[in-house]
Amino acid sequence: MRYLPLTDTDRSEMLAVIGAPDVDALFADVPEEARLTGPIHGLPMHASEMAVEKHMRKLSKKNLAAADAAFFIGAGAYRHHVPASVDHIIQRGEFLTAYTPYQPEIAQGTLQMLFEFQSQVARLYGCHVANASMYDGSTACWEAVAMAGRVTRKKRAVLSGALHPHYAEVVKTMAKFTEDEIAHAKLALQPQPDNDGLISRIDDQTSCVVVQYPDILGRLPDLRQIADAAHEKGALLIVVNTEPVALGAITSPGELGADIVVGEGQSIGVGLQFGGPYLGLFAVTNQKHVRQMPGRLCGETVDAEGKRGFVLTLSTREQHIRREKATSNICTNSGLCALAFSVHMTLLGEKGLRQLAMENHRLACIAADRLAKMPGVSVLNESFFNEFTIRIGRDAREVVRTLADKGVLAGVSLGRLFPDADGLADGLLVAVTETTSEEDIETLASTLEEVLS
Amino acid sequence: MRYLPLTDTDRSEMLAVIGAPDVDALFADVPEEARLTGPIHGLPMHASEMAVEKHMRKLSKKNLAAADAAFFIGAGAYRHHVPASVDHIIQRGEFLTAYTPYQPEIAQGTLQMLFEFQSQVARLYGCHVANASMYDGSTACWEAVAMAGRVTRKKRAVLSGALHPHYAEVVKTMAKFTEDEIAHAKLALQPQPDNDGLISRIDDQTSCVVVQYPDILGRLPDLRQIADAAHEKGALLIVVNTEPVALGAITSPGELGADIVVGEGQSIGVGLQFGGPYLGLFAVTNQKHVRQMPGRLCGETVDAEGKRGFVLTLSTREQHIRREKATSNICTNSGLCALAFSVHMTLLGEKGLRQLAMENHRLACIAADRLAKMPGVSVLNESFFNEFTIRIGRDAREVVRTLADKGVLAGVSLGRLFPDADGLADGLLVAVTETTSEEDIETLASTLEEVLS
Amino acid sequence: LEEPLLFEIGQTDTTGVDLPEPAGGPNRLGGMDRSEAIGLPGLSEPETVRHYTRLSRQNYGIDLGFFPLGSCTMKHNPRLNEKVARMPGFADVHPLQPVDTVRGALEVVNELANWLIDLTGMHGVAMSPKAGAHGELCGILCIRAALEARGDARKVVLVPESAHGTNPATAAFAGYEVEDIPATSEGRVDLEALKARLGPDVAAVMITNPNTCGLFERDMKAISDAVHAAGGFVYCDGANFNAIVGKVRPGDLGVDAMHINLHKTFSTPHGGGGPGSGPVVLSEALAPFGPLPYVVRTDDGSVQLVEEENAAEFRHTEAFGRMTAFHGQMGMFTRALTYILSHGADGLKQVAEDAVLNANYLLRSLDDLLDAPFGPSGPCMHEALFSDEGFAQDISTLDLAKGLIDEGYHPMTMYFPLVVHGAMLIEPTETESKAALDQFVSALRSVAERARAGDESLKTAPHYAPRRRLDETLAARKPVLAYQEPVAPSGQPTMSEQGGR
Amino acid sequence: LEEPLLFEIGQTDTTGVDLPEPAGGPNRLGGMDRSEAIGLPGLSEPETVRHYTRLSRQNYGIDLGFFPLGSCTMKHNPRLNEKVARMPGFADVHPLQPVDTVRGALEVVNELANWLIDLTGMHGVAMSPKAGAHGELCGILCIRAALEARGDARKVVLVPESAHGTNPATAAFAGYEVEDIPATSEGRVDLEALKARLGPDVAAVMITNPNTCGLFERDMKAISDAVHAAGGFVYCDGANFNAIVGKVRPGDLGVDAMHINLHKTFSTPHGGGGPGSGPVVLSEALAPFGPLPYVVRTDDGSVQLVEEENAAEFRHTEAFGRMTAFHGQMGMFTRALTYILSHGADGLKQVAEDAVLNANYLLRSLDDLLDAPFGPSGPCMHEALFSDEGFAQDISTLDLAKGLIDEGYHPMTMYFPLVVHGAMLIEPTETESKAALDQFVSALRSVAERARAGDESLKTAPHYAPRRRLDETLAARKPVLAYQEPVAPSGQPTMSEQGGR
Numbered sequence A, B: 001m002r003y004l005p006l007t008d009t010d011r012s013e014m015l016a017v018i019g020a021p022d023v024d025a026l027f028a029d030v031p032e033e034a035r036l037t038g039p040i041h042g043l044p045m046h047a048s049e050m051a052v053e054k055h056m057r058k059l060s061k062k063n064l065a066a067a068d069a070a071f072f073i074g075a076g077a078y079r080h081h082v083p084a085s086v087d088h089i090i091q092r093g094e095f096l097t098a099y100t101p102y103q104p105e106i107a108q109g110t111l112q113m114l115f116e117f118q119s120q121v122a123r124l125y126g127c128h129v130a131n132a133s134m135y136d137g138s139t140a141c142w143e144a145v146a147m148a149g150r151v152t153r154k155k156r157a158v159l160s161g162a163l164h165p166h167y168a169e170v171v172k173t174m175a176k177f178t179e180d181e182i183a184h185a186k187l188a189l190q191p192q193p194d195n196d197g198l199i200s201r202i203d204d205q206t207s208c209v210v211v212q213y214p215d216i217l218g219r220l221p222d223l224r225q226i227a228d229a230a231h232e233k234g235a236l237l238i239v240v241n242t243e244p245v246a247l248g249a250i251t252s253p254g255e256l257g258a259d260i261v262v263g264e265g266q267s268i269g270v271g272l273q274f275g276g277p278y279l280g281l282f283a284v285t286n287q288k289h290v291r292q293m294p295g296r297l298c299g300e301t302v303d304a305e306g307k308r309g310f311v312l313t314l315s316t317r318e319q320h321i322r323r324e325k326a327t328s329n330i331c332t333n334s335g336l337c338a339l340a341f342s343v344h345m346t347l348l349g350e351k352g353l354r355q356l357a358m359e360n361h362r363l364a365c366i367a368a369d370r371l372a373k374m375p376g377v378s379v380l381n382e383s384f385f386n387e388f389t390i391r392i393g394r395d396a397r398e399v400v401r402t403l404a405d406k407g408v409l410a411g412v413s414l415g416r417l418f419p420d421a422d423g424l425a426d427g428l429l430v431a432v433t434e435t436t437s438e439e440d441i442e443t444l445a446s447t448l449e450e451v452l453s
Numbered sequence C, D: 001l002e003e004p005l006l007f008e009i010g011q012t013d014t015t016g017v018d019l020p021e022p023a024g025g026p027n028r029l030g031g032m033d034r035s036e037a038i039g040l041p042g043l044s045e046p047e048t049v050r051h052y053t054r055l056s057r058q059n060y061g062i063d064l065g066f067f068p069l070g071s072c073t074m075k076h077n078p079r080l081n082e083k084v085a086r087m088p089g090f091a092d093v094h095p096l097q098p099v100d101t102v103r104g105a106l107e108v109v110n111e112l113a114n115w116l117i118d119l120t121g122m123h124g125v126a127m128s129p130k131a132g133a134h135g136e137l138c139g140i141l142c143i144r145a146a147l148e149a150r151g152d153a154r155k156v157v158l159v160p161e162s163a164h165g166t167n168p169a170t171a172a173f174a175g176y177e178v179e180d181i182p183a184t185s186e187g188r189v190d191l192e193a194l195k196a197r198l199g200p201d202v203a204a205v206m207i208t209n210p211n212t213c214g215l216f217e218r219d220m221k222a223i224s225d226a227v228h229a230a231g232g233f234v235y236c237d238g239a240n241f242n243a244i245v246g247k248v249r250p251g252d253l254g255v256d257a258m259h260i261n262l263h264k265t266f267s268t269p270h271g272g273g274g275p276g277s278g279p280v281v282l283s284e285a286l287a288p289f290g291p292l293p294y295v296v297r298t299d300d301g302s303v304q305l306v307e308e309e310n311a312a313e314f315r316h317t318e319a320f321g322r323m324t325a326f327h328g329q330m331g332m333f334t335r336a337l338t339y340i341l342s343h344g345a346d347g348l349k350q351v352a353e354d355a356v357l358n359a360n361y362l363l364r365s366l367d368d369l370l371d372a373p374f375g376p377s378g379p380c381m382h383e384a385l386f387s388d389e390g391f392a393q394d395i396s397t398l399d400l401a402k403g404l405i406d407e408g409y410h411p412m413t414m415y416f417p418l419v420v421h422g423a424m425l426i427e428p429t430e431t432e433s434k435a436a437l438d439q440f441v442s443a444l445r446s447v448a449e450r451a452r453a454g455d456e457s458l459k460t461a462p463h464y465a466p467r468r469r470l471d472e473t474l475a476a477r478k479p480v481l482a483y484q485e486p487v488a489p490s491g492q493p494t495m496s497e498q499g500g501r
Helices: A008-018 A023-027 A049-061 A084-090 A108-125 A137-152 A165-178 A195-200 A223-232 A244-248 A287-292 A319-325 A335-372 A396-405 A438-452 B008-018 B023-027 B049-061 B084-090 B108-125 B137-152 B165-178 B195-200 B223-232 B244-248 B287-292 B319-325 B335-372 B396-405 B438-452 C045-056 C079-085 C103-120 C132-149 C166-173 C191-197 C220-229 C238-243 C330-366 C397-406 C434-453 C456-460 C472-477 D045-056 D079-085 D103-120 D132-149 D166-173 D191-197 D220-229 D238-243 D330-366 D397-406 D434-453 D456-460 D472-477
Strands: A156-159 A181-184 A206-212 A236-241 A260-264 A280-284 A298-302 A308-312 A387-391 A427-431 B156-159 B181-184 B206-212 B236-241 B260-264 B280-284 B297-302 B308-313 B387-391 B427-431 C124-126 C156-160 C177-181 C202-208 C233-237 C257-259 C280-282 C294-297 C303-306 C384-386 C424-426 D124-126 D156-160 D177-181 D202-208 D233-237 D257-259 D280-282 D294-297 D303-306 D384-386 D424-426
Touching: A008 A023, A008 C330, A008 C434, A023 C330, A049 C079, A049 C103, A049 C330, A084 A335, A084 C045, A084 D079, A108 A244, A108 A280, A108 A298, A108 A308, A108 A335, A108 C045, A137 A156, A137 A165, A137 A206, A137 A236, A137 A260, A137 A280, A137 A287, A156 A165, A165 A181, A165 C132, A195 A223, A206 A223, A223 A236, A236 A244, A244 A335, A280 A287, A298 C472, A319 C166, A335 A387, A335 A427, A335 A438, A335 C045, A396 A427, A396 A438, B008 B023, B008 D330, B008 D434, B023 D330, B049 D079, B049 D103, B049 D330, B084 B335, B084 C079, B084 D045, B108 B244, B108 B280, B108 B297, B108 B308, B108 B335, B108 D045, B137 B156, B137 B165, B137 B206, B137 B236, B137 B260, B137 B280, B137 B287, B156 B165, B165 B181, B165 D132, B195 B223, B206 B223, B223 B236, B236 B244, B244 B335, B280 B287, B297 D472, B308 D472, B319 D166, B335 B387, B335 B427, B335 B438, B335 D045, B396 B427, B396 B438, C079 C330, C103 C124, C103 C280, C103 C294, C103 C303, C103 C330, C124 C132, C132 C166, C132 C202, C132 C233, C132 C238, C132 C257, C132 C280, C156 C166, C166 C177, C166 C202, C177 C191, C191 C220, C202 C220, C220 C233, C233 C238, C238 C257, C238 C330, C330 C384, C330 C434, C397 C424, C397 C434, C397 C456, C434 C456, D079 D330, D103 D124, D103 D280, D103 D294, D103 D303, D103 D330, D124 D132, D132 D166, D132 D202, D132 D233, D132 D238, D132 D257, D132 D280, D156 D166, D166 D177, D166 D202, D177 D191, D191 D220, D202 D220, D220 D233, D233 D238, D238 D257, D238 D330, D330 D384, D330 D434, D397 D424, D397 D434, D397 D456, D434 D456
Parallel strands: A156 A181, A156 A206, A206 A236, A236 A260, B156 B181, B156 B206, B206 B236, B236 B260, C156 C177, C156 C202, C202 C233, C233 C257, D156 D177, D156 D202, D202 D233, D233 D257
Antiparallel strands: A260 A280, A298 A308, A387 A427, B260 B280, B297 B308, B387 B427, C124 C280, C124 C294, C257 C280, C294 C303, C384 C424, D124 D280, D124 D294, D257 D280, D294 D303, D384 D424
16 A cells, blocks of 8 residues: 555554554454454455546546636636646645644744735725635625624524525525524516615614625626615625626725625636635624634734744634634635635736736627627626626526537526526526637637527 | 746836946847847747647647557657656755755755665666766767777777667767767567677677667567676676666666666656656666766765765766866756656655566566467567567558557557668567556557458 | 745736736726725746745645644645646536536546445435535534424534534534533543433434544444434544544444545645535435435435435435535545545555554553553554643643654644643554654653653743744734735835725 | 655665556566565655655755856746646657657647747757757767768867866867867957967867856857858857847857757756756758757748658758657757747847846946956846955855855855856846845845955855755765665664675
8 A cells, every 4th residue: 555654564563562462452442243344345445546547537538628618607616727836836745735723833834825815815805804714605605694693693684686596595504503584585687786675675683785796697786885775774794706806807895885705716726626625705894893703813923032923813713712602613714725816816916916807807798799799699787797697588508508518618507506586597697707718709609609590 | 927027117226226228238249230129020929828828738639648549659768657746746846946956055855866866776777886867868878888988998889789779870970970980780570689699799899789678679688698798808788778667577787797787767757758858877887987987976975064965976077077078078967857767766666666567567468468369460579578579561650650540559660760671661569568458458459450451 | 034925025016927908998897997906916926936935834744744633634645636636627627517518527426425425334425515514514404404304303412522622613503502421531421421411302412433532432332322212313523534444334333424524534635724525424314304415325326416406306305405505625525536546445444454553552652651541441543642741840731742843743732632631632644654653752752751851941942943932812912814014114105005994 | 854865764665656466477578587686665655755855845946045056047947837748748648659649749849949940040950959068069060060071070179268068078079179269358259369270170169158257249240250261160059048038149140050958048947957958059051960850941931840751851861860869858848838938029038138137237236345357348148257356365155155055045156167266157037036136135245245354154154054064075085876775783684785796
């Protein structure tokens, strides 16, 4: 076994030191009848690196990689170009094989990176403080709802109908058990988000209003109005963002009145990976709320010689200290993804992020204009960043599958996202990023035309 | 430009410090008429990482990668499985982006690695001392011939006809200029190497005899007889090995009487890479010859506190000290490939190397037996390690091309290796390694049968 | 050379990418265009690589040396796993691609699920939980859903005091009251006390087995039987499954739900704090309630991924909901499966044996000098527990740990479990050689001698690390959680102020 | 922790791979079966990764900090280049595959060749030389072949005394007598002296331009004209091409042959000493003699790879032979082409400008404190040259260099070129930021002040490196070039003795 350094000689010598006749003697506390006598029957034995690599490559090749298709899928996970140096850095053994930085004297690399990450996220979101990351956007969204409950001591959350349905599902699942009430509007295919409808649901019992920006249809709600309405009723505004690149082009939620901003950070540095691991971002605009935040926080301090250094801090909120009184049961963050995000964001810088955002928007506009010209196709959105909704006059689920057979991954049908909803079946969500070429757009348009005709 | 940190502000500030009006003033010594005024006409401008990656990927996909074919090509470069950890280690910035270790106090990583590498190569070759690597096997071969001339003060080299023809061509090219005489036997398709013919060419003027082991047809000459004959005439025996994995199964050249052993180290750790960079190995059995060796040597010493350390040594042989009196003009070694070799060899260890060698041999025997059973095909070799010659009764160059169209890279035709030789055209060199599956062997046999029938 | 903060060396007009300048002109941003600066510093690529390479060298990782953190299982991370995870068919596929274009990815999920079910002797597995604690939550929610399905509103979850902090936090998050289960003097759950507490209000017992004292819960089967008899469920914290993988199946001991930390047992990288991955295996009783997406073995023995779309087809309509947006930690699944296939059924058994052998070797190489409170309780499993008994009055476990840093080692887990005073929990894992253990023992013995002798210099250790002891109190009292520009000297431009209102 | 030698920790029966045990039985090895042990130690994979990771941390690299080695051009190595070189279509193809299966690889060679020809203004390029010195040899052999083809048996090659050591060694290796060309007091070739020496016995002049004093050879065109008039050829050492790429084409200055160090100008990694790659561009006069494989631009403007097979088709039958077994350093070609495409024609020009700007900035930031012998000769190109003039009597350039190590820097090139006493050659390259240069200047100034003041502690520097000064004399006097087992204490088994006789 290539990963096991002990030789049989070592094992004998060690058993002698321990005073055990054989290794099974060390398992004496396992009831004999439960002890397995040999390798589990029917499972394969160990294999060489070459054999395992071949097997996994075979499985990998059974998938259509995005790079090999004309690719337009988004809906909460976006394909962006990640610079090669990002992947190089996250594979440095000192980052990859380190543990949670509980011994700060020999973990300043991870800690300084987390401090920089928190600072980057806070600025991107227009917030005061960000935590050191969470599992993903959907779980961060629920943590925000739970936190709003702690802050306001109320148990009713109002969810926008244009919140990502998986996010809403996670919130509702958790709320079932915490016995929070969730008021969730229905989504309708309108050119503009239904702010008025949302606001009408806010009442004095409302802990928070959850709005996605850009929303699941790609539209850009004006958050100020909702923020004012929420604050008036003593509720917090939670803004969910699933495409951080957008914030290079549009005003940040924090600047528009959000109290908690959460989102998915996958777009920057992380890659698609069939859905995970991703990167939950979590930030607050009000410093007073910091001690109600879930997840790890890294803070600045000094060492015994007065040198600046960083430590995990405010851990009295956390489960390993507070146990059942913790703000969350969360224990890990998404450290390596946070590193990837931070490295990529450093490479971009403000200048690169703005350029990237505008390049995404430019290509999305080209795509929207091209598709709008097609017979039988209409573009729903009045506003969008890099993703928009088209209506194609027939069930989009079927069309998406047909296009996939032709090597075009055309987007996400609203029927797949909202299987139980009425009136959405002909909607198709189309995402365009800097990785989309104008040739890809032409391929989408011509193949779609072929399929629809 | 993502690789250029200076901003325009920096540039202006720096020009002010220098006292130059603009950057062109710094090129004042370039004659004005030769100065280019703008980017060279007709060449493309800078491109994003994504655009360059796409372009290069397109070119990459125009090649048939060995992993996607049934693969049997050898003839001096062999496809072996390289563990993923090898590539991880050579990409550590501290190894990848270091320079030649001229400042040993901050280059002990490279130096200790080279010392270990030299020790590994010396043991593998059965030699006393190995150098820190050279460009590749073919150039190491010429360096050995040149060194034999310095040691013996004679200028006639006898080359076996079964030496890799590219190696022989490199030796002959260099000898033209140094005015050495090269006696090169013709290759004939015999089941056994023509030792007697080779020995008959050795005379008192002979500086060295150059024999490949296993030879270009895959045969295993008994070196002892040649060693004795050479030494009797005061000539050195140079043994060339192009497949180091073989030495896990067969006795090393040093143990059989070689004076200089050179070879290609690519099989261990380096990969195919369309021919380069590869790894020249160079070792001698006689300690007295060390000061006539070409290339870098790393030696053990102590530091001012008495701690063990390593330095480049005996550099009085080298060009940067001796200039026109140097033993070679060589300046770089193949350091990163040497590291890859050393890491892979460490993972193998003696046990793994022997297992690897015997697995290669086992599969090669299966392939030889399978092909020998085919009508119209005969196996030439009486002995072989992982490569052997078959005769297929018609021009093999054409057959190889036809098989390639069918996704089978069947081996190397002798007609391609020896374009001017008679009587070799129906020979095909077939290499089999641990990466070859029995299914691949069956594919080769059945496709070959189809083409030949 | 100290590495400055990114915010001290980067500039908002520097970038390490080559993208076109925006053309300007009209856009479709609906008037939400950003007008203010964000304040994000950039670096060119050479500066970026250097910044993070230098930072990395302030870190300790398993690649650098022994990392004996008990309960954290810092074992070798094979590079093959990293390579496989980056194959385009895994790394470059979107979770919402049509199913026909991701058959290979689903096979990975299914193959891994199959192994997890077989290795644990369970019935089904929820693959989506994002980490161990998320898995715990998933398991407890399954239990609650199962109880609710039979109209049983139990309110209490019993947790041993030595449990991971996540256990009580999870139970509380799921709406339960948490009560302690006492331990016996030998460091195991007190079976009789447990039995006495069981009743119609107890929804579940959460047991860590092997437990956090490094001991196997001998009475596990009896505990399960008692809990089941009282109408409750048994949750097993699988954080320490690495000690028993291939040696005993939790399903055979009556466990109803257990999460598996893929990063511990199956060596996906810890990455400085994540990402984790915590699939939850479930018994037949709980399987119907597992969240979507879910993997189940069907009657013909094949393993199937169940999502909202096909829940009815696989009769999985009682799923309690969804725990995360997509399928779970796919990138960790590929790594874990690669690891499992590399070891095979024989190798995984050897993993457990070598891990336990290494831990007992450490225990017996140290217990003459360090107090091992449960040393007489029999062999330990994958980790060895010591207390600070015998240290000089003013030397603490913390001091010893910081002293170990000066010897070139990452310290062990300190002050956990809480049941032992000044606890030190040492987990060697199976990927350490005997030579590495011997070297560590000798270093630890030397520090322990100093701790017993009251060597004052330990109190200011570490002396040779990138930083001396850091002031954690200051950090918590005056939290500085994001970079703020220093007040600019007059005449100098400042970088944009920190964003926000 | 010191890292032991592999031979001290490895065992011949340990392996980090999983391969089947040989079955034994008959074989076809023709009786050459190995019977003796080899003595190769092995390590498991975790131990291997740790051994080399630890070793790596004893190294300094460009990723860690400024690396101002003059004439060595230590610039940033983009990771994109590494990624591209590993694409299966480049990394996993055999040099002897049928040509139709490697069209993309040949296109890489051709695209790169095309750029090299255009950037240098030359006629053809021999791609196969494996490194700079190999390229020099190739160029000189082309010259000799061209002379022989016209029956001209010239015997002498002229080389400036400031040349790289490879220049005279190459000329000697190619069978020439080497004679020095003197330099003027301002550090350039003495044109009049050169002209006086030219004659029918002079085969070639080898000039480094920009030269090793960091200066551009103003009279290059006049030199070329004079050499050509005397019937000789001009070889240009292209090691410093990075200073002028995109700014001036050597072909326009009359150069007949020039090698290009891909690792210097086009940033393929140095890797601790190689591999290099040294394609040689050739003038119309020399192009017919370029070795195979060779790349030529045909009349229709396309670029073609010429091998033995198609030499006649491309009228390239006068090739002087073959310099290496296969096509050259393909893995470096992919990296260099990636680098070139990233910069483009505009970016490469910027590379030269920023490299020269950085060097002049250093020169002028230091020349008040360090003697710059050719400072008055005008702007330097890509590197700045200083002497030890003004140091205290007993402090040498070596001492200053070792003192810089203690400041966290790799030293500059020392004692080269030989024409300056105690030479220090500093090359910043274009990938250093102004901030990095300012920090270096301040460190170097502090060490230089100490050197002038005669600070004795410099003589024992470095004090803070992994090693203090190493005894190079001992290493050369009693060479220990391979590991030898210590004599075993009685009763202990030894590892197999070192192989061989």
